[in-house]
Amino acid sequence: GAGVSQSPRYKVAKRGQDVALRCDPISGHVSLFWYQQALGQGPEFLTYFQNEAQLDKSGLPSDRFFAERPEGSVSTLKIQRTQQEDSAVYLCASSSPGSEGQLFYEQYFGPGTRLTVT
Amino acid sequence: AQKVTQAQTEISVVEKEDVTLDCVYETRDTTYYLFWYKQPPSGELVFLIRRNSFDEQNEISGRYSWNFQKSTSSFNFTITASQVVDSAVYFCALSLNTGFQKLVFGTGTRLLVSP
Numbered sequence: 001g002a003g004v005s006q007s008p009r010y011k012v013a014k015r016g017q018d019v020a021l022r023c024d025p026i027s028g029h030v031s032l033f034w035y036q037q038a039l040g041q042g043p044e045f046l047t048y049f050q051n052e053a054q055l056d057k058s059g060l061p062s063d064r065f066f067a068e069r070p071e072g073s074v075s076t077l078k079i080q081r082t083q084q085e086d087s088a089v090y091l092c093a094s095s096s097p098g099s100e101g102q103l104f105y106e107q108y109f110g111p112g113t114r115l116t117v118t
Numbered sequence: 119a120q121k122v123t124q125a126q127t128e129i130s131v132v133e134k135e136d137v138t139l140d141c142v143y144e145t146r147d148t149t150y151y152l153f154w155y156k157q158p159p160s161g162e163l164v165f166l167i168r169r170n171s172f173d174e175q176n177e178i179s180g181r182y183s184w185n186f187q188k189s190t191s192s193f194n195f196t197i198t199a200s201q202v203v204d205s206a207v208y209f210c211a212l213s214l215n216t217g218f219q220k221l222v223f224g225t226g227t228r229l230l231v232s233p
Binding site for chain 1: 122168222223
């Protein structure tokens, strides 16, 4: 089946604009993660959903960042009043419990959205 | 808190050389998972290997091998007879076996393999 898809792949925003980044997880995957990857750095956790419930948003850098997954499938990461420091690649990953007794759930990553704030 | 350190920022080798990428991790938990991911220029993270903390057996997959040593908190990755297609950024990552298993990544090592 299809992997994780993200759109747009590239986004240029002027400082102060709002942006919305979309993630389509693998069909049936319960868990969805957002990560932020600054230039030359490793991905950093932003937030986690289990179905439609946002169970952890401890990594969101400010209250300008907001994520939702209203029907437990597609997720949107919204950034309000973008700043230059928001420039990064935003990665989405999904996973799902596997067979009974499985201890680890593999995360499958999308190609990311590269956000440039000018 | 968990932390992953990849001290090598960039490594350049000539094709067919062997190369080892270092990874050192920190965690107080006894149960955890370690990973290596490859990120080619296209940007998508490609899963290479997962190892749980109870399994210190080294693993070999083709030209790739991994050396896990709990005594030194290291999980090093060796590519034998490197090829140009191996050029990418490689990330080491850690997750706990509790909660939703979020990944904590290192800063990555850029590997450049020249012909």
